[in-house]
Amino acid sequence: MMGVQKLAERQLFLMKSESLEKRVRAYYTETRDVDALIEYGVAILVRNFFCMGAFAGLIQDLIQEAYLSAEPTAVMRQYLPYFEKYFTADQLKIVIKRLFNGHSSYLTQTEEARLNSGYLAQEGTLDNRVEGLVYRVEAIFEDSIGKKHQLTIRETDSTFDEVQTIQVLTILTTLSIFDTADARKYATYVSYQTSGKILATAHNSRQKTKTVLDEEKTVAAKQAPQQEKAPKKTVTATDKKLPPQPLTPTRTEEASTVDKTTAVKQKEPNPTNWPENSNTTSRTPANTEPKKQAAASKANERLQQSDTSYKRLGKSKEQIQNNREGKKKKHIVDSLLGRKKDRKRNKRK
Incomplete structure (x- = not known):
């Protein structure tokens, strides 16, 4: 069976009082570690100071038992001033006699602890608390190898001034319960801030009932009218984009283009025919060789011109x-060659 785990700062400064007390008692019952018990008691007193007395007298009976019956240790001597109020005047005399050689020796060896314990008994002096805000102390410490660590204490009193807060936080630098195998974790105090925030909503999975805020949100959601859907827009034929026209024309356009080309060619005069003159009964045609050359030159020019008819006809370019x-x-x-297109020339007799 595994033993009870040692408490860390997370349990000491974040657990609720009932759970924390059970953990400390279980640990001490199994281990009988008096030094750890005393230091746990000091850490709880620090938390009690910031949390407005919510942890007062949490393990008081265990502390009394240890100081009255356990074998004296250096830790018990160092932190006795923090627990003086746990004893009556007669009990305190017995404890001092068990731990020290006399009252003067007690005062000499516990000077720092008695100074710090005086701050734990003080009350806040600032008038800065705002209703509705939840405060917390966020402190930064540096360990013995230079690494920084943050400690958070929730639901704290914001009325403590800077001197009070620093002095109480410094108490944690004397404790060894947070040390690791490599370093003393809270060796040096660095900084702190007391911040306040508004607790807008909260939830606990172990609570079966809903909060009032959740119920109001549920009712508001049910009463809220549903947003009407926008009607679909009817697209008319004019709104639709027309498909792009094909680059090649239809066969009808192709036939029309061919007919126009044929008609133009038919209107061109035949170089071998001369128009008939009404005032002359007969005329001998001139030399047709130059005209044939001119026709050949014009045909070559047409061949050199770019043909764009492929953009209109259905055939490929x-x-x-x-x-x-x-x-x-x-x-x-x-x-x-002087050939003719199946047309007979009308000869005038």
Whole structure:
């Protein structure tokens, strides 16, 4: 069976009084560690000072028993002034006689403890408490190897001034119960602050009833009207974006383009025909060789022009280009050879 664990600062400064008392009693019953019991008692007195007397006399009977019956130790002598009020005048004389050679020896060896115990008996002097705020003391200590540690004491009295607070916090630097294997944890006091906060909400999983604030939130949520959903917007045909028009035209547009091209070509005069003059009965045609050359030059210019008909026709650019080049070449050959397009020339007799 595992033994009772030693109490750390978390239990000594954060546990509720009932739970803390059970832990200290269980530890002392099993270990009979008088020095640890005395130092636990001093730490509880420090917490009691800041927490407005909520831990007064927590383990008083154990402290009395230890000082009246246990074997005297240096720790018992060092911290006796903190517990003088636990004894009657006659009991205190017996304790001092057990621990010291005389009353003067007691005063000499406990000078620091008697000074510090005087601060524990004082009350706050500041008028700074605000109703509704919950205060806490947050202190910083440095251990023997230079590492800093924070100690928090909750639900404290904010009316203690700076001198009182520092002097009481310094008491913790004399205790060895917080030491580790490597260092003395609270070797030096560094700083502190007493902060106040508003406790807006709180919850305890062991409490079955809801708080009044939770009930009010639940009622308000039920009474709050539900937000109406915005009606869906009807999209008309005019609101919709029209699909992009295809770059290639329909077959009807293609046929219309071909017809226009044919009509333009038909309107061009045939270089081999001369218009008939009404005042002349007959006329001998001129040399047609220059006109044939002019027609060939014009055809070459057309071949060099960029063809954009692929953007309008349904065929690909390559198909249209090959088709056009074939027709133009045939037209050039026909023009050079003097061929005609299935039309008979009307000869005037």
